Amino acid sequence: MEKYISKRLTHEDVNSLFFIAQTHEALPAAWVHNYEISNEAIKATANQLIDKHKDNTVFCTVIENDDDIISFIWAEQNSTISNQVDIISLWTKEDVRGQGLAKKLKNELEIWAKERGASQIHTTVSKANTTMIRLNEELGYEVEYYRMYKHI
Numbered sequence: 303m304e305k306y307i308s309k310r311l312t313h314e315d316v317n318s319l320f321f322i323a324q325t326h327e328a329l330p331a332a333w334v335h336n337y338e339i340s341n342e343a344i345k346a347t348a349n350q351l352i353d354k355h356k357d358n359t360v361f362c363t364v365i366e367n368d369d370d371i372i373s374f375i376w377a378e379q380n381s382t383i384s385n386q387v388d389i390i391s392l393w394t395k396e397d398v399r400g401q402g403l404a405k406k407l408k409n410e411l412e413i414w415a416k417e418r419g420a421s422q423i424h425t426t427v428s429k430a431n432t433t434m435i436r437l438n439e440e441l442g443y444e445v446e447y448y449r450m451y452k453h454i
Contacts, residue, residue, distance in 0.1 A: 311362040313355035323347035375407035387415040389425040
């Protein structure tokens with residue numbers, strides 16, 4: 303990895319949290335036909351992230367290159383399953399994929415999750431995202447269930 307810097311965010315990193323919210327809200331457009339991004343949803347997500355950082359129930363880490371976020375992970379302690387951490391969003395800029403950034407972020411998350419007493423990490427990945435599926439399998443993730451839809 304070049305001159306990349308990994309940074310754990312706090313509630314004071316408003317611009318970075320807003321970037322995560324904006325990117326997270328835009329991700330479904332890749333697989334949901336006619337998906338529209340709403341400024342209200344972005345603001346709500348950003349405010350939610352800020353509040354959860356104040357409660358220390360969220361893990362957000364970014365990897366930066368020259369102060370630009372090129373990768374991030376957002377995960378939370380599950381509110382009903384105390385020993386579980388849920389990955390909410392994981393993103394890497396397209397032109398830096400394949401350099402181990404997502405793996406680095408997932409490994410950092412695992413340390414945080416263990417420190418919090420978690421014994422499992424839950425994630426959801428599109429079946430089309432074969433690269434992430436392979437990485438998850440390499441890191442020891444197992445398929446728990448398949449979610450299926452029928453359009454009628």
